[in-house]
Every structure is written in C-alpha cells, then in structure tokens.
Amino acid sequence: MTARSRDTIDLIPIAREVRLAAQSLARHVKDHTPSLAPHLFTVLAWLEEGPATAGDLAGRERVSAPSMSRSVSELEERGYVSRTVDPSDARQKIVSLTASGRRALSKGRKDRDEYVAALLVNCTPDELADLQRGAELLRKVVEQ
C-alpha cells in the first residue's frame, strides 16, 4: 500500500504538504482577526449573495438549525442583519444584510486579506504567480 505502481504519482506526500500549508495559514488568519468570529463572518458572506431563510443558511454552513438561529440572533443584535416574516409562508423568516452588516463584512474581509497580504510582501513576482496558481487549483479541487 505504500506505492501503487511505477508510473503513478504518490499523492500522499503532496496531500500532506498542501494540507499542512493550508491548515497553518487558516490557523494564523483565525488567530489574527478576532473582530468578527468566523461563524458570523461566513453567514454575512452568504447573505451578500442575497437574502435567505434561516434554514437555507443552516444548510449552506452545514450547521444545526438552533446554531444558525443563535448566530442570526447575534447578528441581528449587532444590527448586521434584519429578519422579516416571509409573506408567502409565515413560518419562514427572511434574513437580509443591513448596510451596517455590509460594512462589517467588508471590514472582516479587509482585516483577513491584509493580514495575508502582509505575509506576501517579500515574495517575488514569480512566487506570487505560483501561489496564485496553486490557490486556484486548490479551490477547484476542494469545491469539485
């Protein structure tokens, strides 16, 4: 099981390198951008694409309905989203981004991207191109 055949690439060492790099960056980003917690940030990001019901959001985030209910309540308390009853089905509530939520989302993105950009300042143009290429491939592969 250690090697497959003479002309097949062993994926495990590549997988490990990619995994360790990704996990390392993800952890550093999380540790350095405490202003808006990841589970709230990602909900705002979903809502940027348009209003959604709480159930929708729970499904997209693969989180339980009560967890999403709490997250949305917290976002509403902070003024980042509003909840309105769906006119066509009064059981559902439509969650929408407010202007303030849009600003919070932008700031969260800015903080995260600027932290990563600061890590890249000493890279050569070739290295930046390689990083971008690898990232594009990785997203394609993960979201396939």
Place this chain on the structure above:
Amino acid sequence: MTARSRDTIDLIPIAREVRLAAQSLARHVKDHTPSLAPHLFTVLAWLEEGPATAGDLAGRERVSAPSMSRSVSELEERGYVSRTVDPSDARQKIVSLTASGRRALSKGRKDRDEYVAALLVNCTPDELADLQRGAELLRKVVEQ
C-alpha cells in the same frame, strides 16, 4: 490606498485567493477527520519531536496553561502520553508520547492525508506539481 504604484503588484487579490483556498481545505479536513480532535492531534505532533513540559506545549500551541493541562490529562486518560516529574525541578512534569500515542498520531495523519489525496486523484501531473510548489511557498511564507 486601492493601488500603490504602476509597477507594484496588488497583493490583496492574491491574498484573498490564497486565504479562501486554505480556509476551505482546512475546514473540509476538519469536518472529515473526527477520530482525533485537532487540539489533541497537534499536541501529539509536537511530542513526536521529543518529550516536553506542559508549559512548553502551551507556549507552542499558544494556548493557556489550564487548557493544555486539560488536553494532556485527556491524552493521558486515553493512554497516548505519560507524565513524569522532572528530576531536576519537581514543579515540572515531562510529557512523553507512548507507543499507543504514536499509533494514534500516525492514524490521525493517515486519515487527514488520505482525505486530501482523494481530492487530488483527478489532477494532472502538472497540476500536482503546481499545487506542491504553491504549498511549499505558502508554508515558507507563513512560518517566516
């Protein structure tokens, strides 16, 4: 602040692409490898390099002393580590990997790497080389 100068690369879009790819993979790995929790897995990984005190481990993981104390207690209950009083300073305790802990670490690594490797099966050799190159650069940059 949106652009720096005509001949300087804007790092923000690259940073975002790299960040989103890394966070996406990290989240998927976490969701698909529940056997050994991340905070226990990483402690075992540190101990692979040799025994350490609880304080050492807390510092390396950037976690509070009580949190590390709890983690080490759980690892000890599972038989993955042993604690012995430091002969040269009886306040300290030396934490060491057991044979069982070494096996748990290997299994945790195997599960994680195989999950990622499975995502890579449809990549071409060129794409794999690009992914590896990007990952190497990213680790260098994050751990600089």
Place this chain on the structure above:
DNA sequence: TATTGTTATACTCTATAACTATA
C-alpha cells in the same frame, strides 16, 4: 517571593430534544 501546574468557574459555539406557530 516567583514559578509550574492544577482545580474552580465561566464564556462561546456546537448539538439534540422539546416547544410554538404556521401549512
């Protein structure tokens, strides 16, 4: 006194089960 580690306690994010209100 200062330091190492643990115990006591609390906060955050998660889950399942029970409940309310609509359909």
Place this chain on the structure above:
DNA sequence: TATAGTTATAGAGTATAACAATA
C-alpha cells in the same frame, strides 16, 4: 400531520482567577 424556527439543556474547548507544591 409536517415543517420553520426558537427555547431548553448539555457537551466540547477555551479563558481567567484562585490554589498547591516547589524553587
């Protein structure tokens, strides 16, 4: 009855504060 959402409750993992043992 079934479904959308919330409230009640509990389980992880984290933290700070208080404590015990040792230096």
